[in-house]
Each structure stands twice: as C-alpha cells, then as structure tokens.
Amino acid sequence: MSESSRAPSPQMIAQAFTSHGGEVSRQIGGIGGEATEKGCWTFGLPQLSQQCSERWIGSRMIWWPAGIPKHPQHAIVSSRIRRQREEETIWFGFLRCAVDRIASAKGSVILVPGTAAEKAVRQAAKHWNVATIEYSLVEADAELATAAAAARWAERISGQSHHAQAVLSPELVFAGPTLEAAQPLRDRLLFAAADQITILCSRPGGITAELKNRHLADSERQVVWILQAQQPGSMNVPESAQSGVIPWLVHTAVKDVQSRPPLQSEPIEVGRQVTEQTHRKSKAQTHDVFLRPEAWLLHWTRAIPGPWCGQTEEDWLDELVFNTAAADHSAFATLCRIVRQRTLRASNQGIRGGYRVVSWTAVPLSEFRHRRTWQRHRQRYDFELRGIGVHRSQLIRLGARPVVYGPVEQWNQLAEIDRPWFQKAGPEVRLNTRAEREWRVVGDVDLQRLSTAEICLFVENSEEKQRLQSRTDWPVVVVPPGQS
Template identity: 30%
Template sequence: MLEPSPHNGQKRLLRLAACEPIQLQAKQISPAEVLDTPGPLVGIVSSRLGHDPNLHRQVCQFLSRRMMDLRQRHARILVAAGSAIEKLAIRAAELFHIPVVRLIVGKEATSYATTETVLVDCVIQSNDALPRDAVLIGLADQIDAAYVRRGGKIDQALRRRLLALRDSSCRVAVLNELPTAGPELIQSGAIGWYLSDTDQAMESCVKGNTYQPIIDGDTRWMQSDGQWLIHCTRSCLGPWPGQTPKQHQDELLLGHSDGFANPTSRGPLETLMRIVRSGRLVAGAITSAQKYPVVCFSERSLVECLKQRSFRSHVSRWDGEPYGIAVQIDAAKRFGIKPVIYGEKEHRKQLTSEDKFRFQAKGKTHDWTLEREWRYNATIDLTRFAENEVRVFVPEKVEASQLCPIRNWLISVTTT
C-alpha cells in the first residue's frame, strides 16, 4: 500500500498543476493515491538508445550513479510503460532496491511482467491519445533525462515543462562525444547532468593510464594525536558497502570490476582503491545495536592505531589494517562527524533518535572507550573536503601507484 501524505491532497494538487498543459485530472488516474505520496517521484526518461554501445554505456553510468543518490533520499522512480528507458531503469532500480511506480498510459495499458521492484502500476485512463512521456514529465516532481534527441517528443515535452514551471526540477545528461538536445535544454533552464570525476578517474584506470601518486615524505602527521580522524579499510568478503547482493551477483556474472583486474579480489587495498576512485566513504559498518549503518573513525594517531591493532578471533580479522583514509578533525566537525557517546547499555534509551547511532557501550571484556571513536550515519562525499584535509595511507610505496584517487590527495607510506 502507498503511504498517504501527512498533508492530504497537497502533493496531488502540486503534481496535477504541473500537468496543466496536457489537461490531466485526478479522476483519470488509478490509483490516484500515487499522487499523495510524500517522498519525491523522480521520472526517468530517454529517447530511443539504438545500438550505439558508447551511448548505452554512458546511460548506464548515469543511471547507476543516480540510483545510489535516490536510495539515500528514499525516493521512488516514475517510469512509463513501453518507454525506451523502461526496462533499463527498472533493472537499475532493482539492483539498488529503489521502488518503482510504473505509469501505464492509454494503449500501453496492457499486461506487463511484474518484478519485486515495481511498487504499483499507475494507469492513466483517457479517451484522448495522451503521449506517455508528456504525462510522465508532467506528473513527476523531478525529471532525469538520460538521453534526449534533438527535436524529439521528449525534447518538446521537457521544453513545455521548463516554460511552465521555471524551476530547477529537470536534469539533462550531457554525454561525451554524442549529439543531444542537452545544451539547448540547459539554456532553457534545465540543470546539466554530468558524469562525475569519479567515473572519469575509474575509466582512466581501466584504460591503463599511468598514475603518478603524490607521495608525502613528511610523516609527522601520523604521530599527531587528536588532529586527524583515522579510518582503516578492511577486506570485503561479500558485497561492497552500499552494494546489494543482486548487484554483487551482477558484477561477478557480467565481469564488471570497476577497474580491477579481478573483481573477486577484495582485500583492504582493493577496498581503499574503491574509496579513492569513487570519492566516497559508504556507511556500511553496523553499530552494536544492529540498526545504524555508519562510517567509523578513531581520534587516535595513526601510529597508535596501527601499533595497538589486534586480531579479533570471533570475526576472524584484524580490527585495523595499514590502509585507509585520514580526515582533519576540524574539517570533520564542520561536516557533521561526531564523537561516539560511551556509556552503559541502559543509557542508550535516554538518547534522542538523532544521537542513538553515536552510542557505544563501554564494554566489560574490552574497554571500547580506548578507541576514541567518531561516527557519521550516512555516506561521506570526500570531495567536499579541501585536498589538504584528506590523506591516504598504505604500507608500501609500490601500492600507492594502484590507488588512482579522483583528487590530488597526499599519500603516506606507513612502512619506513
């Protein structure tokens, strides 16, 4: 069942108002409740992709990046049945566990295969031959246009929406070396949707470009206490943090390795490679309460972290590896990373819901306060920090050349 909006009817009125150019009314929509959902409805549209492999590859990159963002926003995708992007968008949503509202317009109201991703089929009933893409572009709160052919129906529908709403709710992909209507739509008010530096860096690594790491010879920062937050990487035995089991299976079945020669190699170095190439620290660690995915750091010096690391037999791994990321503590505070709240188990109930992810029991067999841990309860975009506020560390100089970070972060070698 779709959850009703706390402001009953408000969302519906706003969404129907965007459809004024095509004269769509609530009584034509079944179920009409789909327009009352409080979370954003993000429409995915595209012109026909044809058989150009470069076009398919870039569109897939745009979709995969967008799905990661939409999952964190608890958004729903709106996709038109029978449209050029339908199957690809639904598959991408399935991989990232994003719910889909499938819009069925007029003659398209036939039987379609249902997947676990499709939340509901929303049927538009009308005697008029309403164009499905125009209806979707009118109804959605936001539009992501993965590919727009000049002069096509989607191009025209987007221009009508931009003229009617005059807001920043339309994003149009700007594809490399491919002619699209993107530049003209951007001039008309659409937001340019570009592949990030992350994707370009990963592509560069895949193509075998030589990377020259910036090795920092000054190791004094590694001994400083309370000035840097240390995040050590670990081996990953299953899906990467933020990756669904089905996406992990797709990676193994399709051989998609994000630039790695062997996609099954998932040691602490490969984990670090993934972080610096994506520019993200994904909230994957689970707190002792088994509820809150977080990114964890230690306020101890790097030297102390590595000197005091130990093998945890109950989980068959070290609690810290000589690979990882360091963030300046003042920058971390500005970002919203906060220290852990240590206490007895019963103290957790006294904390606000916003602070419960920070709680850690002091422990009986092990004193967890010695970790001096800090946490953040969402994925961290490292590119939001200045380059001198982030450092990377590895044990051997030869490993630094494999990292290929998307920014000019200094790399320190812990073995001297």
C-alpha cells in the first residue's frame, strides 16, 4: 500500500494542522490541548480516550477557538416533549431545579443545537448565569476523505470567528471505518461530552433511553453517573441506583406547579368534557348564529405551539421557564387574546402563494362537534370548538369571498388578484377541502369596526362561557352537542 493511500498517523495530522497555526493536542495515549492565541485542536473529545471518543462520535477533529473549557460540563438531556409546551409544567420545574444545581456547583452546561431541551436550557442558563459550552455541528454531516482535505478544512475553520466554544469536523474517513450509529450525532455528543448527565424525561424505547443504556454499557463512560429526575414515589430507588442511574427526587418542581396560578385555559371546577348541563343549556340558546346560520361565517381558534405572532421566542421561553400563566397558548387562550386585542391576525400557513388571509367557514355551528376530526397529516383538528363568528354581510364589506376549489391548473389560470381565494381540491387531495365551505379575507380583520350585534364568540362548554363573558360585551355561546 502506498503512503498516500494509507491512513495517516496522529503525527501526520498534527504536522498538517500545526502548519496552519493550530495544534492537534491529542496523541495516542495522551491528552493535551493547551490554548494558544489561535485556539487549539483535539483529535476527538479531550476528556475521553481516542477509542471511546470514536465509539461515540466517530473520528473527528474538534476546534476550540478559546481553548478547552476548564469547568465540569453538565448535560441536561430529555426526550421530546409535547408540542403544547405549557402542558409540561413538571418538566420545566425539573429544568429549573437542574440549572439551579449546576449554578450552585459553578459548572457549565452543554448546548448542542437541535437536541430536545437545547433552547429551553439555553434560556434558563442565561437567567441563572450558568456558563454554556456550545458545540457546532454545522458541517459535521460531511466527510473528509484525505489528510489534505482535513488540513484545508482546518485552515478555513481556524481563520473564522465562531460563537460556539467547540466546532466538530466532518468525519475523518481516511482515519478508519466510519461510525454507523442509530442515534443522531447531536444526541450522542451530548451524552459523550458530559462530566455529569441529568435526564429530565426519558420515553421508553426513545433515543434518550437507548443512549442511557449505551452509556451504562460503556466501560469508560459508565463511571459518569446519570441523575434522572423523578417525582416522589414514581420509581424504585435501590433498583435504579444499582443500574448506574441515580433517581433525583425533585419535590420543588411539583410544589412549584401546585402553587402556580391557573392557566387561562384551565376550567374553574370541572373538566373540558361537555356535561349534560352544558347540553341542556346549549339547546336553549337563541342567538342569531343558531336561528339564521346562513347569515354567519365562523372562524375557529387553535392552540399555538410556540410564540404568539409578534412575540420573540426568548420571551415565550421565559414564560415557560418561569411557569407563568402567560405561557398558556391553548385554543381558549388564543380566543381570549383575540378578545383583548379586538383583531384577527392574518396568516399564510397552508395558503398557496403565501398570501396572508383570515379563513372562515360557512358550516353552521351546530355541525362543529360531529365534524371535528383529527387530521393526522396536519397534526391538528378541524372544526375546533372555540372561536368567533361574524355576520356574513359585514365580512363581505371587508372583502370576504368564498374560496375557489379546483386543480392546480386552475390556479395557473387565475389572475394574481384572485389567487388568495384558491384552494387545491380534487381526487388526488387527501382531505375533502370542499366540505369546509371556506371563505377568506385578505389581511387582518379589525373587529373594532363591527357592532356587538355583528359578532358572536363560541366556546366548548358553559364554564368557559362564564369565564369569557366576564371579559367582554360580545355575546358568547356554547357549541351545541353533535347531531347523530
């Protein structure tokens, strides 16, 4: 085998990188990594042996622009949580306690973009003044086939500025077989780089559970204990401790949730299920939206799994981290927000051409309950049970028009001015969009321009009606029971 085709030794790699102003601090059998003015390089994670690092992240160089951090590195790990984040109050309680522990120990917390808890951990660390160590994986999915390619990559990276404290190279395929792993690199790195691991949530059979088992089976990594957050009484402590996982019983997180003010969407006394009393009351409703349904158009509200329109992600995360009532972005909270702002904000979500519109339906409110179905491909319900109705004549005055349903060819033939009202329909479309009987208004709808008689709010049950009616002079009705 010629020298050019042979995998280069660590000395050859060191020579290649030293010529570009950095240094490879890892040699076989030793770990260095003293910072220079231009940062330093390591072959793999410096706190691990070469073999262990390769088992977890493959053969890679790491560029440390400011040198290798000296503080212990803590990883806060979690399975994915629900899209509606405010429902995860216990999880955020665990997060607060975990970051507080790290702050007390004067440790640092690892950030790997794309991992489940990263954004929330980043925001919490900022408020607890905990140092962060961010690993950049921007180019980590690529490969470097030769030592010369690795040297060119290193020269480019060391000459750039980086907000991250560590930059992983593409895998060095010339250094040995590439690593085949079932779990994403970002999650493997979070486990491998940590001097201490805290698990907030681990779903059975999920990535976190798999990596926990892999960690415990690794002879070098298993000396790093794992703290797994638990509610009191939820697991067998001795059995877990024997496996290398220390149950962390977090009383404070549960206490915080129990003392939190109710979310806007939480019922006062009973659950959200429609009671017989609600059914009886709804039958007696005599609002015009029931007497003349053809005279009204309806807009249902959805839960918002993220920041409000115009709200920064940082502000939203603060609401969640600090467990405030303002974190509630449920469908009922969305409706309360509309009442408060007296404006319906337009959206371009799901609209061909990206036009910003407010959508309405001509389907009567009496049909909402039996039409409400889960649209799996959209991950949401249609015909939600909270929203607002407006007199059709007034919406027409504001520019409302019924949607034009048809194939894509029809869209291509429409004038630009008519395209906001197009909706694809036909045999190839999974959802029967025509059944929605949709209307649209381009742009925001200013509800202050309408009289009280021209607006009607609707909610799921009488408890919500009572709570919402106390906040507005607009009439509130309950969606009637579904018709069999």
